[in-house]
Amino acid sequence: MADTHGYRNAESHDRLRRSARDLIEHGVPPRNHGGTLSVDALQLLYERASQPDSAADALKLLHELQTYQVELDLLYEQLQANELEIVEELAHYKSLYEQAPAAYLIVATDGEIIDGNPRAESLFGEAALPLTGKALSALLASGQEQALATLLKRTGDAMPGTQAAANLSVELPHHRPLVISARPAAAGDSILMILSEFPPHSASF
Numbered sequence: 001m002a003d004t005h006g007y008r009n010a011e012s013h014d015r016l017r018r019s020a021r022d023l024i025e026h027g028v029p030p031r032n033h034g035g036t037l038s039v040d041a042l043q044l045l046y047e048r049a050s051q052p053d054s055a056a057d058a059l060k061l062l063h064e065l066q067t068y069q070v071e072l073d074l075l076y077e078q079l080q081a082n083e084l085e086i087v088e089e090l091a092h093y094k095s096l097y098e099q100a101p102a103a104y105l106i107v108a109t110d111g112e113i114i115d116g117n118p119r120a121e122s123l124f125g126e127a128a129l130p131l132t133g134k135a136l137s138a139l140l141a142s143g144q145e146q147a148l149a150t151l152l153k154r155t156g157d158a159m160p161g162t163q164a165a166a167n168l169s170v171e172l173p174h175h176r177p178l179v180i181s182a183r184p185a186a187a188g189d190s191i192l193m194i195l196s197e198f199p200p201h202s203a204s205f
Contacts, residue, residue: 103195106185109156111136111148114190123195124172140178141171151182152191160188172197 097104103120107113116131124131124139137145151168158166165181172178179196 103197105131105136105193105195107136107152107182107191107193109152109189109191111152120195123197139172141173141175144170148180151180155182155184155191158184160184160186165194 097117100117100119103123104117105113105120106115113131113134113136121129121131128134128139131139137148140148147168147170151166155166165183168180168182170178170180177198179198181194181196182191184190185192
């Protein structure tokens with residue numbers, strides 16, 4: 001993209017400037033979200049506009065200030081719209097995570113549980129709560145540590161965003177079979193897991 005203004009995103013700024021000028025030309029007043037001129041600044045502009053030798057420059061400056069004001073208003077409205085969209089999207093994915101019928105875990109590469117959804121809490125039982133901060137290996141039947149460590153290392157070393165998940169069959173206490181499907185998180189600093197119990201442990205609703 002050509003950088004005609006000496007900084008990045010010049011094209012976006014040009015579109016913003018054209019929108020602001022269009023609003024001014026159609027008589028749309030600034031909404032003053034971005035601030036207003038001080039009394040001293042307005043007085044100075046008035047004095048310069050009253051003098052023939054500086055009137056043209058004063059009017060040009062006033063028009064430029066109005067344009068900047070409308071640009072700030074448009075940016076403010078866009079920021080508000082973006083914030084609302086982010087909040088709604090966050091609520092949507094949080095609902096999917098918390099209400100999912102599958103057990104989800106976010107685990108550090110060393111096996112410490114960072115977070116788990118309610119289904120994961122139900123899977124491990126009240127004795128394991130809270131899950132956050134616990135080592136996943138401590139919640140499995142004894143003898144699973146090495147297999148889990150291999151899964152964590154293989155998944156942690158994989159490229160972030162890897163589509164194929166690594167699977168591991170382990171056991172919960174009381175010989176309850178469990179399959180762990182793991183893949184690295186997009187940021188590469190943690191591991192995402194889906195836990196599937198076979199046969200599925202009956203859940204109460």
